[in-house]
Amino acid sequence: DGGITQSPKYLFRKEGQNVTLSCEQNLNHDAMYWYRQDPGQGLRLIYYSQIVNDFQKGDIAEGYSVSREKKESFPLTVTSAQKNPTAFYLCASSSQRGNSPLHFGNGTRLTVT
Amino acid sequence: GENVEQHPSTLSVQEGDSAVIKCTYSDSASNYFPWYKQELGKRPQLIIDIRSNVGEKKDQRIAVTLNKTAKHFSLHITETQPEDSAVYFCAPRHRDDKIIFGKGTRLHILP
Numbered sequence: 192d193g194g195i196t197q198s199p200k201y202l203f204r205k206e207g208q209n210v211t212l213s214c215e216q217n218l219n220h221d222a223m224y225w226y227r228q229d230p231g232q233g234l235r236l237i238y239y240s241q242i243v244n245d246f247q248k249g250d251i252a253e254g255y256s257v258s259r260e261k262k263e264s265f266p267l268t269v270t271s272a273q274k275n276p277t278a279f280y281l282c283a284s285s286s287q288r289g290n291s292p293l294h295f296g297n298g299t300r301l302t303v304t
Numbered sequence: 305g306e307n308v309e310q311h312p313s314t315l316s317v318q319e320g321d322s323a324v325i326k327c328t329y330s331d332s333a334s335n336y337f338p339w340y341k342q343e344l345g346k347r348p349q350l351i352i353d354i355r356s357n358v359g360e361k362k363d364q365r366i367a368v369t370l371n372k373t374a375k376h377f378s379l380h381i382t383e384t385q386p387e388d389s390a391v392y393f394c395a396p397r398h399r400d401d402k403i404i405f406g407k408g409t410r411l412h413i414l415p
Contacts, residue, residue: 222401233393233407234348241401250404281347287401290336290355295347 194218197282197296204276204303212267212299214282220294221287223265227251228279228298237280240265241287269301276303306331306398310406317384318414325409327394328376336397337370337377342408343390351392352379381411389413 195216204210216223222241226234236249240259254273259265265284269276279300283293307330317323327337338353354361354368354377361368367380377396381388394406 224403226405234395234405236402236404239402247400247402249402285401285403290353290397292338292350292353293340293348293395293403295349297347 195282195284195294195296197280197299199299200297202299202301204301206303207271208303209271210269210276210301210303212269212280212282212301214265214267214296215263216265216284216294216296217263218284218286218294219262220284221262222285223259224283224285224293225249225255225257225265225267226281226283228281234281237267269303276301306402306404308394308396308404308406310394310409312409313407314410314412316412316414319384319386321384323379323381323384323388323411325379325392325394325411326376327378327396327406329394329396329398330375331396331398332375333399334375334396337368338395338397339368339379340393340395340405341390342393348393384411384413386413386415 198213224239225237235251238257240246256268281298282296285291309328335356340348341351342348352368365382370377391408
């Protein structure tokens with residue numbers, strides 16, 4: 192069954208710790224994306240990757256880092272430099288053909304105290 | 305940089321009436337125009353999309369219209385039902401595959 196898997200569903204961390212959110216897809220998609228969603232808000236783009244070993248900053252990349260060593264995987268690290276890390280994080284992927292929709296994972300809800 | 309504006313931010317319509325949400329974008333190279341629906345606590349899901357070579361697409365009660373000259377596209381929902389209550393997002397695909405979402409429209413269907 193093809194899809195995108197984000198883990199874990201809920202994550203709790205203490206302030207000052209780095210934390211890595213997992214995103215894996217088996218849809219053979221070239222492009223992958225990370226979005227952040229705050230309560231009652233829209234989706235804001237953190238980072239995206241069009242191809243292995245390459246990625247671009249989105250609108251709110253500060254305090255985050257990513258890697259794209261494999262086509263299937265695009266982990267997001269929330270560093271201690273991110274001032275307000277508590278949020279709902281959504282990973283998505285898409286065929287790189289220009290007219291393809293995003294397929295989303297179920298999200299990870301991160302709480303930092 | 306790319307800019308995506310979505311209006312209105314909140315919309316309340318009587319059940320059975322129509323709803324229209326508009327999305328304006330800035331990148332003239334955009335070539336793919338989808339609408340996503342997000343229910344509370346769930347991931348966004350595609351409900352309809354349109355490519356840049358057509359002006360309108362319809363799928364039962366849902367339609368999308370595109371005006372590339374004016375750089376906007378709209379979501380139309382007719383004969384609204386309670387299950388249409390959700391948040392709707394536009395997310396045009398920009399050059400280099402960058403995808404920016406509008407801020408969303410919370411649609412309330414009133415009984």
